Amino acid sequence: MPYNAELADIALTIARRAADLARQRRAEGVEIAASKSSLSDIVTRADRESEQLIRDAIAASRPNDGFFGEESGGATGTSGLTWVVDPIDGTVNYFYDIPSWAVSVAVVEGDPDPATWRTLAGAVVNPAAGEAFTAFEGGGARLNGHAIHVKPGTQLELALVGTGFGYDAEKRRRQAAIVTELIGQVRDIRRIGAASLDLCAVAAGRLDAYFERGLNPWDHAAGALIAREAGATVGGLGDAREGSDLLVAAEPGLFAQLDPVIQKLYAGWD
Secondary structure (H helix, E strand, C coil): CHHHHHHHHHHHHHHHHHHHHHHHHHHHCCCEEEECCCCCCEEEHHHHHHHHHHHHHHHHHCCCCEEEECCCEEECCCCCEEEEEEEEECHHHHHHCCCCCEEEEEEEECCCCCCCCEEEEEEEEECCCCEEEEEECCCCEEECCEEECCCCCCCHHHCEEECCCCCCHHHHHHHHHHHHHHHHHCCEEECCCCHHHHHHHHHCCCCCEEEECCCCHHHHHHHHHHHHHCCCEEECCCCCCCCCCCEEEECHHHHHHHHHHHHHHHCCCC
16 A cells, blocks of 8 residues: 555656646647647647656656556556556647646556456546545545545435537437436536546536446546545446546445446437
């Protein structure tokens, strides 16, 4: 456990440095560097600068570890550990100056595959809100150093549920149809625009649950650990672990109510 705590400290220190850089670039004015999967799936120069800062800092402090980042891809290490990084989660929020974006840094044991990895530590830093979420395996979850826990005892019809949408227009339409089916069964739906912060919101009791399909590993590596360490159950499609097919996170009692509903809604999704 002390080893995992040390990894969490490294993740937090580096994430804070990258968040400071991104916040500075946001104040200077955002420059779009490219689009990826669609015109709405943008990359800013700050994304690339932030990831390079993180990559360089990890190489300096943990030279034998691997790296897997959204913007610069992966590099295999020799230690068996890999750092999974989203340099700016919520880039569209960042572009529009909506204060719901974050730097997400996690370290996993094994291949950088959510189906098989074991997440040891992670940090999610939202500089616009002055918030840093952290966790390490077996050590609980914290917000700015204070322990956080999921909100217990929520019934499905009173649950505030977060979700997200992909960049592809047709996928968004299908995801919206699922929200249409679900919204009458819960208190309400929220779409914040940054998966890492959605998962941290579950951890802090700000959301009762969260689900999304189409996430990349860097979107949820740190956030899923933080949610779990705060007491949430996190799962995927069917009996699989969370991944691109589906992620569902909620307090265990609510998860037992919500997950079958989500599974039914996504049945047959290709």
